[in-house]
Amino acid sequence: MVYTIQDIVSYLEKVAPPSYQESYDNAGLITGNLLDNVTGVLCSLDATEAVVEEAISLGCNLIVAHHPIIFKGLKSLTGKNYVEKTVIKAIKNDIAIYAIHTNLDHVAHGVNKKIADKIGLVNTSVLVPKKALLSKLVTFVPEEDKEKVLSALFEAGAGEIGEYSGCSFTASGKGTFTPSDQANPHKGSKGNPHEEPEVRIEVLLPSLLERKVLSALKHAHPYEEVAYFLQRLENENQLVGAGMLGDLPYAMDEQEFLKALKINMELHVIKHTQLLGKPIKKVAVCGGAGIFLLPQAKRSGADIFITSDIKYHEFFDAENQIVVCDIGHYESEIFTKELLVEILSQKFTNIALYLTKVVTNPITYL
Template identity: 45%
Template sequence: MTYTFSQITSYLESIAPLNFQESYDNSGLLVGNPNTEITGVLVSLDTIESVIEEAKAKNCNLIVAHHPIIFKGLKSLTGKNYIERTVIKAIQEGIGIYAIHTNLDNIKDGVNAKISEKIGLINTKILSPKNNTFHKDTNDEPQKVGSGMIGELSEAISATAFLANLKSKMNLPLIKHTCLENFKDQKIKKIALCGGAGSFLLQEAIKQKADFFITGDYKYHEFFDAEDKIVICDIGHYESEVFTKDLLVDFLKNQFSELEIIACQTNTNPVEYYF
């Protein structure tokens, strides 16, 4: 059986509708003709030149990426930066690029659900739901739509034990976090999180009495906002969202079992660590 780009994208948009994305975002089909017949799908966190090369090598002519390679309008295509070079290469190789970004962040079964699953949270719910916005999940149940997620550990543990578990489960090289002094003699259980850059959700996490708030891209001065009420954990942008590839592969394989659907093996993290 053959499928076109539009059949894949329509299915993904039934899970995470484009109108759920934030106003600054640019999710959707960015490169390619919707009527193109698919040879294979490569699922990636980012789309850069080396990802295009991997897609070509694996005979995948559609890349489904979490992050859009194009955020702002392109006024030229001369190859002067990695964005233009990636788009040019995709067009030259006949490879489509589809992005499913904050619309996937904002559904209950999306990016934050995957992080919650990885670290063992139960009783999860959207941390900051949008007013009067609902969507049916994969079990056909109406769910709130919004940013972040909050849930509980199955049993309360010490703060240091939680950090060790977080580092292991998320395969982290390190964790930047605020002071544990106020939490050293108590067990922690309630965890709030947001994949990517989620500092805007800190006050909501505090309001809902979370012990820890996990996200990425925290700025120096923003760490002071914890004010000993919560432990902020910056685990890195890439590290917080890399398992989104597994989430999308599972979604697609569930619906298109005959198609070649592959998780990208290229490490697209632009940040490296010296130990």
Template identity: 40%
Template structure:
């Protein structure tokens, strides 16, 4: 086992929740710290507050992974008589890096909204609103017949060849390759200065743009040739769908009043309010962690009986009532805080895969802003 670096955690988070998925206005990525610094303990949180930083110091964490950005608006000054200034000062004093994954983690598979759907035990879950489709490429490589299986296995294990739920999808065409090894070459087959004809396989498959480099590297490592002939073609076919929010069905229907109480309990919401007929039967549920009312019409269009989100405004609630969509406002914090444990689970798994020693802690600091009377 070896110690992880900040750059390793950045890579793991970006593999899980690619920055390209983030909304244009968002601020994600490393906001404080040195990518080359070592990390042995990491704290996962929703917000970077003074109390969260104090918790990180007390628990010996040298990196924080947060959902909400510490630095969102550009800083005009860095004053230590402000909360933001004190936070940054303490982070730098104790060598604590801060990494942010926000709307990209909302959209990512297994991210904020999938975790929210799991908390509410939704079934047959799908995306509420499509935001992106992964760009696909056609990858073609020419391999001697005897080594084709080895190369095929290597590129598919690196992520090539997925079509829907089918893996290792390739097409293989036999043919003859020709080449003349020139001075200074060390050919796997043939001799310098002589035309060589080799029975080869044209191996072609689908690769996601995000895995292009990884797959090419796997191919070059597995391929026997000194110089590998391969092609990449852009495709018009849309790849894997990514989107905001989730929609699914309850294991069994219940009234809106019962579902609201159950949601409050499942999300440990300190303040929950709802719009709609208490006796309405609820079966199909849309969810969107944080402030999600911009997608209320999409929830209605897809047949949701109720939309669970946070930060619902008065007139947004009226609009939902007009369109006969029940809405549960469980609070911004309560709909997102469950991602802390998932971040720890995901980073621990990826760290173990790469034989790194890293301890991940879900923050116990309550960053809920609102209080009740």
């Protein structure tokens, strides 16, 4: 089967919806034509000139990168810096670049889950869930149509709360209405008041699925005019947010844990605050620059917080309440390229998928 770049993008945006990215981010298709057929996909942490050259040599016309090569608007394309050089090379060679950044950071099966798996954490959960990503739908249906409508809503993606699906609330009552002479009533008759035993249905849904769920409701509902209301909620979405919290299968000595961390994450060095002389059991992680989550990591009861890009004075904020580790930005997210291959291979079994062999880390160690 031949797939287009649009096919790949549509799938990735179901896995990590663009609406989950931060406002400053630039995730999405950066170069390329959505209608082009895919010849191969190269997965990387960064899109650089060397990565574009690798894609060309492999016969790939799509690079899926974690970090967007363009963060700020470009006023010219003259090749005066690495960003412009990379974009020019990609365009000249018909290479599409797609970035899946903070939206992949924020999903429960994304970047931080990959880190948690590498470390061996269990019982994982999002450290700081995002708010205002959920909506509540309320509608009213005849009693005999309840199961049909609920089934349609669930199929469209409503009624999922954490690890539970098919979630709803129903209550019985009576609906009243009088069809006009131009109506085509499913119940009652034109011009006559009618009272119908009905069920009130309430379900939660991701706000990004509102259109799909409403379409399913209207298709499954027997009434000509469907009564419903939709409300955006401030509730937290437990499956979307920043950082991740998890437990080790068993408590470890601090030094023992740090040695295991260095091996599992393939680290050259770990910068950390003073050890506290107590076992490590609960662990908080955030790929990339995550020190902004330190207050929440403390409140969670985590024994250690693993992230990167920590400034000198920010280490003091640990205040001997938690061990804070800086393992490096590249090192914290390098396994994201493996995650991307895993995600794509679940859907596209006959497309050539590659892990970049280019080391894009701008930092070297003696």
